[in-house]
Amino acid sequence: MTRHERRHAKERRGRRILLWIACWFLLAQIACSLVLDYFWVRVRNPMQAERYARLKARARPPEILFLGSSRFGGDINCEVMDAELRAQLGDRAPRTFNAWLGKGDPTAFERVFTELSQEGYRPKLIVLEVDPAALAGRDNWLYYHAMNLLDWTDVPEAGPALCRNGRILFLVRGRLLPLYLHNDQLRRELVSVVKSQFETPREKVTIDPPIPPPVSADPQPPVQSPEAKQWIQDGYADFSRQLRNYHLQGVTTRRLERLLAQCKEAGVPVLLVGVPVSSPQRRACTPEVNAVFLDYLASLEQRSGCSFTDWRERVPDTYFGDGHHVYPEGGVYFSRRFAAEELVPRWRTNAFAQQ
Numbered sequence: 001m002t003r004h005e006r007r008h009a010k011e012r013r014g015r016r017i018l019l020w021i022a023c024w025f026l027l028a029q030i031a032c033s034l035v036l037d038y039f040w041v042r043v044r045n046p047m048q049a050e051r052y053a054r055l056k057a058r059a060r061p062p063e064i065l066f067l068g069s070s071r072f073g074g075d076i077n078c079e080v081m082d083a084e085l086r087a088q089l090g091d092r093a094p095r096t097f098n099a100w101l102g103k104g105d106p107t108a109f110e111r112v113f114t115e116l117s118q119e120g121y122r123p124k125l126i127v128l129e130v131d132p133a134a135l136a137g138r139d140n141w142l143y144y145h146a147m148n149l150l151d152w153t154d155v156p157e158a159g160p161a162l163c164r165n166g167r168i169l170f171l172v173r174g175r176l177l178p179l180y181l182h183n184d185q186l187r188r189e190l191v192s193v194v195k196s197q198f199e200t201p202r203e204k205v206t207i208d209p210p211i212p213p214p215v216s217a218d219p220q221p222p223v224q225s226p227e228a229k230q231w232i233q234d235g236y237a238d239f240s241r242q243l244r245n246y247h248l249q250g251v252t253t254r255r256l257e258r259l260l261a262q263c264k265e266a267g268v269p270v271l272l273v274g275v276p277v278s279s280p281q282r283r284a285c286t287p288e289v290n291a292v293f294l295d296y297l298a299s300l301e302q303r304s305g306c307s308f309t310d311w312r313e314r315v316p317d318t319y320f321g322d323g324h325h326v327y328p329e330g331g332v333y334f335s336r337r338f339a340a341e342e343l344v345p346r347w348r349t350n351a352f353a354q355q
Contacts, residue, residue, distance in 0.1 A: 026176065033178045037151035042189060044182060045148045048112070051099045052119075059208050061121055063094035064343065067112060068129030069104035071275045074326045075315075076100070077335040080215050084339035087214040089347060094124065095208065096343075103141040105134040106256035111149055113259055117266065125346070126268055129275045130256075130308070132285050132293040133242035137250035140242045143167035147174040147181060161251045215336050219329040221318035228321050232278045235323020239277075239284035246289045248296050260304035269350065270306040271342065272297060276315035276334060277324040309342055 042049035055062070066076050076098040085093040101108050109128060133140055139161045147170055150158055155175065162168040173181050224232075263270050285293070297308045314337070319330030326334065 029176050029179055033152070033175055036178055036182065040189070044178075044185075045101075046185060047101055048149070051101070051112075052115070055097055055099070055116070055121065056119075057207065058095075058097070060095065061123070062097035063124040064096045064127065065116075065123040065125070066096065066098045066100065066127045066129075067104065067109040068098075068100045068127075068273075068275065069134070070100060070102055071131075071277075071324050071326075072098060072104070072129045073100040074328070074331050075276060075334045075338075077328075077331040079209065079212055080332050080335040081339040081343065082209075082211045083214040084336050085343060085347070086211050088340065088344045094343075094347060097123075100129075103144045104129065105141050105145075106252050106259055107142060107145045108149055110255045110259040110262075113262060117262075122266060123268060125271065125343075126263060127271045127273055128256075128259075130272045130297065131275050131277075132246070132289055133239060135248055135250075135252055135256065135293065135296070136242060137247040137253070138165050138242070138245070139250045139252055140165075142251055143170040146171040150174065157251055157254075215332055218336075219332050221316070221329055222327050224318065224321075231322035232317060232320055233280050235278050235281035236284045238323060239281045243284060243286075243289050246292060248292065253296070257300070257304070260300060260306055263306075264304055270304070271346070272300070272306055272308040273338075273342075274308070274310035274312040275324070276311050276313075276326065276330075278317050278320045278322075279313075281323045282312060311338065 036044045066072055068076070076096070078096045078098050081096045082093070085096070099112055101112070106128075113126070142158060142161055142165075146158060146162060146167075150171070152175065155171070158171060159168065162171050179186070260270060300306055301308055311334070315326060315330055315334055319326045319333055321327050
């Protein structure tokens with residue numbers, strides 16, 4: 001073999017080695033993604049796992065389940081709601097549970113309801129956050145779920161949608177690079193597992209949070225900083241971007257309709273709630289966009305038997321820390337009203353309260 005032939009043989013061997021390294025790397029990433037999808041979900045979405053753990057720790061399964069985004073995380077104060085329900089309905093009043101998730105939308109809600117149903121949990125009422133931007137056909141938040149929630153079975157549906165909105169690389173990272181994407185949380189979970197091997201197992205205790213006295217007056221809104229006032233005004237531009245070229249033919253609405261069908265089949269009533277937002281963000285929702293949004297919700301009420309109530313204008317701007325997230329005082333303001341005006345009447349008049 002000549003020197004030239006030996007050099008080419010070494011180059012071919014080097015390329016084969018690199019190809020095999022790439023193949024083994026890709027196979028390891030795919031295997032890891034399968035493990036994280038079906039056996040170790042906590043690494044991908046620790047917040048979701050924490051919600052499930054708190055729900056399982058309840059001695060009495062909460063009758064009313066809230067599913068929403070971080071906006072519901074601030075709006076829904078379960079202590080205030082439980083107190084109001086107990087004050088008006090007595091000792092047999094239902095309890096509430098807030099299972100909000102970051103950037104929660106029907107894509108997340110469908111997964112949460114399916115997994116909780118598989119665990120045997122069946123609430124008597126589900127309260128779902130809805131919002132024009134979250135339901136937009138642009139699927140504004142799908143990229144986030146591609147990294148933390150979606151699995152391989154979701155790729156055929158989510159892939160084309162993420163290609164259309166220019167965020168397909170988030171799905172690629174979530175499916176093909178999970179060890180890189182979740183390396184910090186993976187290390188924390190591994191350390192936790194190792195520590196647990198040297199600790200004495202503690203008996204699991206189920207307990208329901210105590211119900212405080214009902215809130216008798218609205219809290220004073222906090223003094224808004226200049227930054228908060230600017231963030232509220234910025235809500236107009238942020239929301240306008242999410243609502244451009246508005247339509248509702250996307251992954252999110254398909255998943256919402258599938259979720260409503262599942263709830264209807266399971267006999268679980270659903271209340272859709274237009275989530276409170278600040279006035280600049282409401283102005284970004286043009287009359288044309290709002291009409292499309294409301295017409296769609298009206299069609300859902302007819303087709304699926306759900307109900308819709310609009311609370312987008314019900315919380316004053318002084319309770320907001322940015323365009324759509326309230327201060328804790330805003331959560332108290334909203335929760336006592338929502339419990340009294342929406343939950344109490346429905347519990348008194350609907351058959352599910354007696355199930």
